[in-house]
Amino acid sequence: MNKQNNLKLETAIFAGGCFWCTEAVFQRLNGVEEVVSGYTGGNIKNPAYREICTGRTGHAEAIKITFDASQVSYAELLEVFFATHDPTTLNRQGNDVGTQYRSEIFYTTPEQKKLAEDIIQLLEQEKVFDSSIVTAISQEKPFYLAEEEHHDYYNEHRQQPYCQFIIDPKIKKLNKHFSKKLKNGTI
Template sequence: MDIQEGMELATFAGGCFWCTEAVFLELNGVKSVVSGYIGGKTVNPTYAEICNGDTGHAEAIRITFDPKKISFGELLEIFFGTHDPTTLNRQGNDIGTQYRSEIFYHNEAQKTLSEDYIALMTKENTFGKPIVTKISAAPKFYEAEEYHQNYYNQNKTQGYCSYVITPKIEKLKKVYKDKLKK
């Protein structure tokens, strides 16, 4: 994938990609967010294959961002502030390896920042439980089907969106209001 000069990539798995995509689309400095699949063995996986948990892939988002407007460290802060990194292979009622917490780094700086951030949160016992978020080199990312892209913004009244995603967006707007698009 070619990215525009001056832009960088970040790839996060933090449970359902509808949730993580909705959060990161709100941030100033984020140019795009693509929902997809990463970290497994199946080539060109489908949503149906991901849901059965056999592919090894996680639901994830690939973020294209401007590091002059928002840093990778700030993205990490919001990633950890908007999902539960202490539950293995699960976020809320979404259960399975496809809902794991994982950072897929694109360079050594991202790897080091991720390791340092987790070490700091562990030392400070931020969550009161061990952090299970994995850190892995970013392998091939497979874009999810079109109907998954920008899902929340197109389906806000759907039950899952109303009850699971809207509270995350409200928290984001309250806690990280200085980082939001105007």
């Protein structure tokens, strides 16, 4: 039987700051078939990066993940999402500031919405973070692919200072806390 026939493909859409960071993290997870960077949640069609950077489009930098739910669950994706960005800062991730860098989950099914709500509630009850979680949960909206130069950015530009100082620590954290969930041979 063909491997493709055994896949249980689903979609997850997350905004957690710069899409270069989130793309690099989720590309390394076992069961993730594809991660693409783009824009969602805003009010204009086919936005360009230069428009997103103004913060006036309403769009967030986001990633669309196609994953095999028989290998990695949506709950596991949420666990990695919350562990690899700061869900307590409104419209900001580190030095990246603006509504385009907000923390938001765009659910594609009612089950995803419920799971995201339950996990946020649990994280809050357990006081995992020093501040309250500000991650929004919204229904999926049109997703627009980012320009080609943004795709696979970390893997293509590891020597760039942004990659070394911002993304490398996220990858190290991923390797430390989720090593059993990583694809073979990824760093």
